[in-house]
Amino acid sequence: MRDFAVSDDPRVQAQLDRLGALSVPQGRIGLDVVRVLLDRLGNPQRNMPPVFHVAGTNGKGSTCAFLRAALEAAGKTVHVFTSPHLVRFNERIRVSGKLIADETLAELLNEVLDVAVAAGIGASFFEVSTAAAFLAFSRYPADACVIEVGLGGRFDATNVIEAPVVCGIASLGIDHEAFLLSPEDNVPTDAMARIAFEKAGIAKSGAALVTLDYTPAMNQAIQGQAAIVGAPVIRRGQDWAIVASPEGLTYSDAQGSLPLPTPRMPGLHQGVNAGLAIAMLRQQQAIDIPQGAYAQAMEQASWPARLQRLGDGPLTALLPSGTTCWLDGGHNPDAGNAIATHFRRPTRVHLILGMLANKVPQALLDPLRERLASVTVVPVPGHDCHGLDAFLQVPEIPVPVAAASVRAALSTLEIDPAQDEVVLIGGSLYLAGTVLRDNDEIPE
Structure with a gap:
């Protein structure tokens, strides 16, 4: 199924029409096409600000919202790439804190689509969208990038990122079975362990992989993927904790304890997403976050269409x-x-x-x-x-x-x-x- 997108700006709509016409050869999987596309564009993924990379079945978008809110509360400017959009394609790409402008979006999509067509590589809607976002992030200044995985992790187009400062995995469940549970050798046979295996494919050497606590089989699958690349796993309940009470949240890890207000976003699960974002921020060394920024993030973070x-x-x-x-x-x-x-x-x-x-x-x-x-x-x-x-x-x-x-x-x-x-x-x-x-x- 293709993603659909419309725009009131004719320049953007012309490129969205081209984007919507793309198709993916049945059964194609892997990162080869997006790597070729990015190489033809000068490998912008290697010239972006420090990257926070987030996977998960549910909650990854909200986790990205908490990351962005905390970074901005710390006085940082942030690029953000998320999916899908709700009303306008522009929602997918936030440049230096603001939704990408129509003129910039039209120019970037045109540039990437021209390269993709000339290369004849059969790039998909999401691969072109990802390349356009990375091109924008490499050209405009910011202090950090927050990037949400689109689907899965191991073969998601965003997984061309080579050196994130930290990675995270949110709540996991069964979804997109046709892609994430397709038959393959040397992968877990248990469905939930396979989902965890796919999501943990974003792990990178030298970057902590921050996770929730899942079933033993899922935790083992994540640990195995992280071990292959030498990424330390920082797990909820083992390395960090988040506890909700009528007074708010209490986050704790080896660095100490943080009292926090109840998140503005409704739902008990948002406390867990907030905890994951805080753990990610405290497990990286690239950007300093003062403690007060975490409390501000609870009150400022928002993510539309999630309760x-x-x-x-x-x-x-x-x-x-x-x-x-x-x-x-x-x-x-x-x-x-x-x-x-x-x-x-x-x-x-x-x-x-x-x-x-x-x-x-x-x-x-x-x-x-x-x-x-x-x-x-x-x-x-x-x-x-x-x-x-x-x-x-x-x-x-x-x-x-x-x-x-x-x-x-x-x-x-x-x-x-x-x-x-x-x-x-x-x-x-x-x-x-x-x-x-x-x-x-x-x-x-």
């Missing part, structure tokens, strides 16, 4: 006054569990659900089952997605109904103002992007 409470806008105006509406792009069981934990009170949830056809329909329904007041299935505009039939066989949930759009679903919800009822729109980051656009909350 985001929607504000007043055209969509939320369709709901009864005072009704809370949440948005989350999570689409796998690990994300579903995190969302359900957030709604652990006796809250009743009206779920508006749109999921791509290659995702598991029960991913959000199973964890939320006991809290569901209603389920409304909507399409994900521009993408192949599950229809109503895919959800009708899920046991022990309210009978799902279909709506033509999120707007139509919101208009027909029967919300009891006497109950603790909220609305959750979820199942896809692509759906989340349309919701943010239609509610006039475009990410900045």
Whole structure:
């Protein structure tokens, strides 16, 4: 499936049209193509500011947000590369703290696409996007780069980075099975250990690999990958800890203890993501971070469409006054569990659900089952997605109904103002992007 992107700027749209036309030969895997492309561009990945590289199934984007917030609170300027975008392609590339300007984006994409076409190497959407970001980061000054892995780790296009100052792995779960669990010799046979093996492929010599604590088989797979390149593994519960309380967070490691406020981003899992970011920052020597910057990061970090409470806008105006509406792009069981934990009170949830056809329909329904007041299935505009039939066989949930759009679903919800009822729109980051656009909350 191709990633889709549109722009109001005709110069950018012309390049996005070229980008969207790219295809990947079926079954191609590896870093050879992106390396050739970057070599033709002068290997910009070797001329970027210090790199913080983050992998994971869920939470890696939020971890990047905490990294950026802490670095900026320390007075540093930061380049950021993340994916996917929600509304505008520009969201993927932040140059010196700001979303890349349309003119700069158009020029960079044109330059990279011209080189890719001339080379005839069959570069993909993500490979070209990565090359454009690295080219920008090599040309504009900043103190640090925060780079999120797109898919997996070992064969992700961002893994051409040769000397990051630190790497991190966030929460792990089953996702993108066709790519990450494809048959291969000399890899773990256990599915979760294989996922961990793939993510740990970002490990580099001399850079700490900071992780959460997983199952013994997953920890062993990560340790094995790190040992191959000589990267020390810094594991939660063994080398660092993060504890939440009503008063806030307490982070601790061999360097001491840090009291921190509760993160601005909702969800208990955000405390873990914040802890991972802090551990990464304290395991590198390239940039000094004063202790006060960590507390500021908790209050400043934000990441749209991850348990985001929607504000007043055209969509939320369709709901009864005072009704809370949440948005989350999570689409796998690990994300579903995190969302359900957030709604652990006796809250009743009206779920508006749109999921791509290659995702598991029960991913959000199973964890939320006991809290569901209603389920409304909507399409994900521009993408192949599950229809109503895919959800009708899920046991022990309210009978799902279909709506033509999120707007139509919101208009027909029967919300009891006497109950603790909220609305959750979820199942896809692509759906989340349309919701943010239609509610006039475009990410900045």
